Amino acid sequence: MPPPANVEETRREAGLRTTQPARERFAHAWRLTTRYYVSEDWKAAWLLLILYAAISFGGVYTFIQLNHWQREFFDSIEQRQSSLFVTLIFTFLMISALQVGVIVANNLVSWTLSIRWRNWLTNWYMDRWFARDRFYEIERLRMIDNPDQRIAEDIKNFTLVTQGNSLVGIAVGLAGSLASAISFGYILLQTSGSLVIPIAGYRISLPGGDLIWFSIFYVLFGSVVITWIGRPYIRRRMREQHYEADFRANLIHVRRNSEQIAFSRTQDNERGGLLASFANIRRNWYRLMWANIGLSAGSSIYERVMTVIPLFLTVPKFFAGQISFGQVMASRDAFTQFSSSLSYFVQVYPGLAEQIANINRLKALDDSIDSERPRGIAFRPGEADEGISIDVEKLELRRPNGEPLLALDEWKVRDGERWVIEGSSGAGKTTLLRAIAGLWPDGAGSVAMTRHGVAMLVPQRLYLPLGSLKNAICFPDRAEDHDDETIAALLEKVRLGAHVDDMHQVRMWQDELSPGEQQRVALARILLQRPTLLVLDEATSALDADNAAHFYEAVRAAMPDATIVSVVHNEKLAAYHTHRLQLHDGHATASMIEAGA
Numbered sequence: 333m334p335p336p337a338n339v340e341e342t343r344r345e346a347g348l349r350t351t352q353p354a355r356e357r358f359a360h361a362w363r364l365t366t367r368y369y370v371s372e373d374w375k376a377a378w379l380l381l382i383l384y385a386a387i388s389f390g391g392v393y394t395f396i397q398l399n400h401w402q403r404e405f406f407d408s409i410e411q412r413q414s415s416l417f418v419t420l421i422f423t424f425l426m427i428s429a430l431q432v433g434v435i436v437a438n439n440l441v442s443w444t445l446s447i448r449w450r451n452w453l454t455n456w457y458m459d460r461w462f463a464r465d466r467f468y469e470i471e472r473l474r475m476i477d478n479p480d481q482r483i484a485e486d487i488k489n490f491t492l493v494t495q496g497n498s499l500v501g502i503a504v505g506l507a508g509s510l511a512s513a514i515s516f517g518y519i520l521l522q523t524s525g526s527l528v529i530p531i532a533g534y535r536i537s538l539p540g541g542d543l544i545w546f547s548i549f550y551v552l553f554g555s556v557v558i559t560w561i562g563r564p565y566i567r568r569r570m571r572e573q574h575y576e577a578d579f580r581a582n583l584i585h586v587r588r589n590s591e592q593i594a595f596s597r598t599q600d601n602e603r604g605g606l607l608a609s610f611a612n613i614r615r616n617w618y619r620l621m622w623a624n625i626g627l628s629a630g631s632s633i634y635e636r637v638m639t640v641i642p643l644f645l646t647v648p649k650f651f652a653g654q655i656s657f658g659q660v661m662a663s664r665d666a667f668t669q670f671s672s673s674l675s676y677f678v679q680v681y682p683g684l685a686e687q688i689a690n691i692n693r694l695k696a697l698d699d700s701i702d703s704e705r706p707r708g709i710a711f712r713p714g715e716a717d718e719g720i721s722i723d724v725e726k727l728e729l730r731r732p733n734g735e736p737l738l739a740l741d742e743w744k745v746r747d748g749e750r751w752v753i754e755g756s757s758g759a760g761k762t763t764l765l766r767a768i769a770g771l772w773p774d775g776a777g778s779v780a781m782t783r784h785g786v787a788m789l790v791p792q793r794l795y796l797p798l799g800s801l802k803n804a805i806c807f808p809d810r811a812e813d814h815d816d817e818t819i820a821a822l823l824e825k826v827r828l829g830a831h832v833d834d835m836h837q838v839r840m841w842q843d844e845l846s847p848g849e850q851q852r853v854a855l856a857r858i859l860l861q862r863p864t865l866l867v868l869d870e871a872t873s874a875l876d877a878d879n880a881a882h883f884y885e886a887v888r889a890a891m892p893d894a895t896i897v898s899v900v901h902n903e904k905l906a907a908y909h910t911h912r913l914q915l916h917d918g919h920a921t922a923s924m925i926e927a928g929a
């Protein structure tokens with residue numbers, strides 16, 4: 333996998349560096365989050381979101397009920413009120429049933445919201461990725477790595493609405509925690525006295541209950557400590573995501589090139605490379621493990637201590653006969669709930685950090701999709717003068733970094749002419765064809781194309797869509813647009829008659845057919861579509877001399893009036909053309925081929 337052109341981008345997406353102003357990133361995160369809620373699916377979005385929030389508040393309500401129940405239950409036991417026992421057990425079962433209902437409803441709503449949101453956002457990204465050939469431009473300029481993974485994985489993580497996960501889940505959780513903190517703070521007020529702090533001979537009395545103040549101090553202290561302990565964990569998690577993505581991309585690269593690797597017997601090298609990539613994951617894993625142990629130990633100590641602090645504060649009051657046993661238990665529960673609600677930030681801190689890394693990667697994808705590179709070469713389809721198929725004027729082809737590649741002052745391809753483009757490797761032949769197809773914007777000048785007929789570009793390596801062989805031949809039409817007899821006759825004509833019976837079989841034809849056979853599939857496609865302008869980029873490079881000649885003869889016989897521009901390295905094939913464009917040293921020379929075959 334070639335590294336992305338933009339190294340800063342790699343560092344940013346790994347969460348290692350923030351290269352963009354915080355305001356811009358916040359604005360992006362806000363737009364990304366809210367976009368779905370103002371989309372055409374807004375009614376369902378808001379309904380599900382409101383339900384989700386309501387269910388979260390319902391959850392808080394059940395915990396408050398449980399707290400009341402605890403108080404009554406332990407008081408009734410202390411006072412040996414056996415008559416209340418069955419009723420209180422029944423009440424407990426009712427509250428538990430309510431809690432189960434809340435969990436079920438929460439799952440139902442959050443899962444539905446997640447997939448609807450993901451579905452909408454995936455469509456939105458897909459539309460933009462395919463628009464204006466951005467998917468091609470991103471690869472051409474290697475703007476970012478793994479856009480596929482961003483569209484699949486990062487959007488999935490971003491839209492997964494669960495507590496402590498997506499920004500929406502975190503926000504709803506925050507609202508629930510505030511409600512919970514207020515409710516349990518109120519319960520605590522009922523059991524605790526005011527906090528008196530002796531300072532320099534004065535006794536400062538803080539209103540609102542000692543339990544509340546202890547909880548606030550404890551949470552503040554705990555949050556600072558846990559955040560500090562958690563920093564290495566967050567860093568490691570971000571790196572983990574990046575290393576995993578690299579490893580996966582490297583595996584795909586080996587899979588795609590398996591044949592060459594097997595031929596050249598470089599398995600050991602490849603294995604070494606992959607293991608080196610995996611070693612990053614392994615090394616990071618150990619660091620992550622230690623960071624996780626530190627964080628888990630810190631959080632566990634924090635939570636355990638949280639449950640005993642209220643006992644130290646309330647049990648003396650119980651011994652002094654100021655409060656009941658039920659109040660001790662209820663205030664202990666309330667203290668824990670209150671402190672946990674206040675500790676919300678500590679709980680969601682790792683999830684929040686992962687979301688930030690996620691959003692950074694989506695921002696890089698957005699930036700690459702939205703970036704508008706000034707188009708140097710004007711592409712004017714359908715604007716060539718009558719009788720002219722391709723009209724190139726003052727063309728200067730440049731590489732993406734601005735280096736000049738080829739200058740072509742004037743080149744007119746008239747209807748019916750057959751041009752061969754020749755030049756050494758790297759001279760810019762394919763780039764010139766890309767400019768003709770409107771896919772190369774770097775440079776200056778203009779390319780106007782014919783307003784009539786159908787144009788077709790055949791590259792050296794043909795794209796065969798997934799599906800049947802018939803499907804591959806009919807592309808870009810649908811298989812059902814053409815009858816089987818026509819396709820069978822074409823297969824015979826291009827010397828692939830052996831596959832007539834397989835034409836409906838869905839197989840990995842791209843892997844199965846040899847490069848030469850694939851080029852014959854291209855010929856079948858040409859003969860089926862009969863374009864008036866045919867652009868061939870080394871379309872016979874994998875064929876033997878006899879089959880290559882058959883290719884050009886078949887095209888000429890079927891479409892004698894077609895305009896053809898082809899790149900070939902074989903001088904014998906030049907004989908099938910009427911004109912020659914010779915590229916040399918960054919310049920082009922046009923000439924006639926006298927003995928046009």
Ligand SMILES: Nc1ncnc2c1ncn2[C@@H]1O[C@H](COP(=O)(O)OP(=O)(O)OP(=O)(O)O)[C@@H](O)[C@H]1O
Pocket residue numbers: 472473731732737755756757758759760761762763764
């Ligand atoms: N996407 C790209 N980014 C950067 N450089 C590129 C890109 N595409 C092509 N080039 C460069 O432009 C030059 C011309 O490439 P091109 O593919 O047009 O050559 P060619 O004449 O078709 O070569 P060949 O006969 O080997 O196929 C090469 O040096 C190549 O590295």
